Amino acid sequence: MSDVIRKDPRLAWIARNRLHPRHGELSGQPLRGPTGLLRKNPRPQWQYGPSGLRRLDRANLQAAGVTTLVRRASEQPQLPLHRVDNPQHYIAVWLPLSGGRLTAHGKDVLGLAQQLATAQHQATAVLGLVCGELKESIEEAGVDRLLQLDGVEGYQPEAWTELCLQADSDFQPLHWLFPDAGESAELGRRLAVVLGERPATGVWKWEGEQLIARSGAGHQDVTRPLCRVLLPLEECAMPCTEYRYEAQPVSFEPGSLPAARVQDRGRVAVDPADIPLGEAEFILSAGNGVHDWEQFHRAATLLGAAEGASRVAVDDGFMPRSRQVGATGTWVSARVYIAVGISGAVQHLQGLGKVEKVVAINQDADCDMVKRASLSAIGDSHEILAALMALAEEQPAREVSNAA
Structure with missing residues (x-):
């Protein structure tokens, strides 16, 4: 691990954020000519934001050198630990x-x-219920206290609601937060009904004593x-990046739970295609660098991945138009995206x-996809796929898709 070179996303974010105290340290100093006068590079300099879009390098990052944003794994700085000793209150969050x-x-x-x-x-701690x-550490996610709920497998909304009620009685949190999507959104509405509270749905911004939420099919703000x-909705706030959090387990002994009314028989196997x-x-996506398409299709089937393609691969007739990824195709939100060639x-x-x-x-x-990637494998695509x-x-x- 000591020889693995990784890009530090936090340093890259600081270099892009001109309001950060350490921005000047990473952005470099203006260039001066032999006479001492400040010189400006007339050629446009580019950088890539977190969304992958190319932007003008107004912060002069190129002059600072890309190596300032890259560190070895052994040299990654450890974030300061955020501690909440003897919390008086809690903010409860259901973790999907x-x-x-x-x-x-x-x-x-x-x-x-x-x-x-x-x-x-x-002193107020964030209590995460999972x-x-x-399968991964959540120290940097923002959880001060972790409440692990065991013995409730599958889809059991009645049991989840009862567990939340018991946790509400034990910890009396000031607020309950449920991501407004899928099962967590349903659970949040169930708990609000039992508690006799009117929930705020579609929340995307918090301002003091007021909340701004989306309504009217997402076209109006209330x-x-x-x-x-x-x-809350996605992007309701920036994820925690400044500290490590304790994620300290808390003791919790749940009482009797209601019997499940719905029998969960597991996930239905679906063809990724x-x-x-x-x-x-x-998603396993192919571009102009793929020459063995039979191997690519076998790899997608073996990995359990949906197939995608660049516009070049679609225009050449190797993939259907419905599998094109990009601004002129489909905007994707995958958890893992493997770009081959x-x-x-x-x-x-x-x-x-x-x-x-x-x-x-x-x-x-040096291609743009490698700059956008979190992990890159440089070499022949046929050999790497094999x-x-x-x-x-x-x-x-x-298991392979989860491990990726």
Whole structure:
């Protein structure tokens, strides 16, 4: 691990944020000529934002050097620890999981919860409730206290509601936050009915004692007072990036739970080819650098990934138009996106704005897709896919997609 070179996303964010105290340290100093006069580079300099869009380098990052934003794994600075000793109050957050990992929506809601906790006059901790197995650390997500709910497997909304009621009685949180999507949105509405509270749904902004929420099918904004049960939308707040959090487990002994009225028989196996690209969580996408298309299709089947393609691959007739990713195709929000032989045109990168993790397989180490990627494999795509398929054959496709 000490020889692995990784890009530090926090330093890159600081270099883009001119209001950050350390911005001057990473942005470099203006260039001076031999006479001592300040010189400006007339050629446009570019940088890539978190959405993958190319932007003018107004902060002069190129002059500072890209190496200032890259550190080895052993040199990654450790964030300061945020501690809440003897909390007087709690902000409870239901944590949605996808494949055992916290979703991006859940991280945004935790960012809002930390803002609410900071605004309190007494020590307030964010209490995260999770039902299921966590497969990754959530120390940097914003959880001060962690309440792990075991023994409630599958879809059991009645049991979840009862657990939340018991947690409400034990910890008496000031606010309950549920991501306004899927099962967590349903649970938040159920709990609000039992508590006799009127929930605030579609919340996208918090301002003091007021909430701004979306209504009218997302075309109107309404303002309402801050309430106890909140159902925030995605991007309601910035995720926590400044601190590490304790995520200290708390003791909780649940009482009797109601019997499940619905029998959960597990997830239905779905052919990844039948999943629309806009809804797929794991995508294997091909570009002009793929020459063995039979191998590509076998790899997608073995990995359990939905197939995507760049515009060049579609125009050449190798993939249907419905599988094109980008501004002129489909905007995707996958959890993992593997780009095989895709250089990364700006139209293609625009379609990856909401992708959590991008993995690039390419021979060109300086292409735009490699700059956008969280992990890159530089080499021949045929050989890398063959090695990836060999690893995938050792474990089920579902486990491979989760591990990616």
